[in-house]
Amino acid sequence: MKPFPPKPPIGPDTRLCMSLAARPGKFGSRFHNRLYDRLGLDFVYKAFTTTDLAAAIGGVRALGIRGCAISMPFKEDVIPLLDGLEGSAAAIDSVNTIVNDAGRLTGYNTDYIAIAELLDKAELSREAPFVLRGSGGMAKAVAAALRDRGHRNGTIVARNEATGRPLADLYGFDWRADAAGLAGSLIINVTPLGMKGPDAEALAFPEETVAASDVVFDVVALPVETPLMQLAARLGKRRISGGDVAIIQALEQFVLYTGVRPDIAEVEQAAAFARSA
Known part of the structure; x- marks a missing residue:
């Protein structure tokens, strides 16, 4: 396997991705951060919860946060706060992923x-x-x-x-x-x-x-x-x-955020690491 470059130290160019859930878990953070480390990508992922969804999404836009995973109970309430919906999200009126392109927030549904x-x-x-x-x-x-x-x-x-x-x-x-x-x-x-x-x-x-x-x-x-x-x-x-769902949907989020699709061995290793905590 071709070696990947080392992950750069966190700095002003590091891109932040995050999640919003009523009950934040560890899987997403560990899965994404493991792949960032393995592939040498200048990204960091952090899980959050909120009691003010509008303010949280405003922060995603204002701070240039690249991507945001959305979990229960925010998947429908977040829609009016976005600029547009991709096909599957629009068809079912439910969002589990936000991608920020220069301040424009688009909702997807990788579930x-x-x-x-x-x-x-x-x-x-x-x-x-x-x-x-x-x-x-x-x-x-x-x-x-x-x-x-x-x-x-x-x-x-x-x-x-x-x-x-x-x-x-x-x-x-x-x-x-x-x-x-x-x-x-x-x-x-x-x-x-x-x-x-x-x-x-x-x-x-x-x-x-x-x-x-x-x-x-x-x-x-x-x-x-x-x-x-x-x-x-x-x-x-x-x-x-649900573990099977979590891996596939997280992988598709990772691709949307980074533009990189890891090979199956890297995905399986990251999933095993995420589950080990």
């Missing part, structure tokens, strides 16, 4: 890219029913990817009818307030249930729903082994993890 890639790799039947739990920004990305792949027989489960029913109607799926009695060949959790914090021990679907499924997809990335994923493993189900 959609990651989910579509993982669904294709899983070679799921387009005729089989699915159940998707959640109705936020990430749920939009998953629902759009399923619709675009040709899936038609699906149910959106969301306690909040004001967000769940419109999401289901938008993509031609059914809506239910709860998952009791539902079954799907594919079940997908796109809620914080199972995420570190107050919902860490929560199971996103009833055990009978998991038992009746063929493939279990949990978008929660921290931890990767959520209660839902642990149950799926015990029941011998095929699994798609």
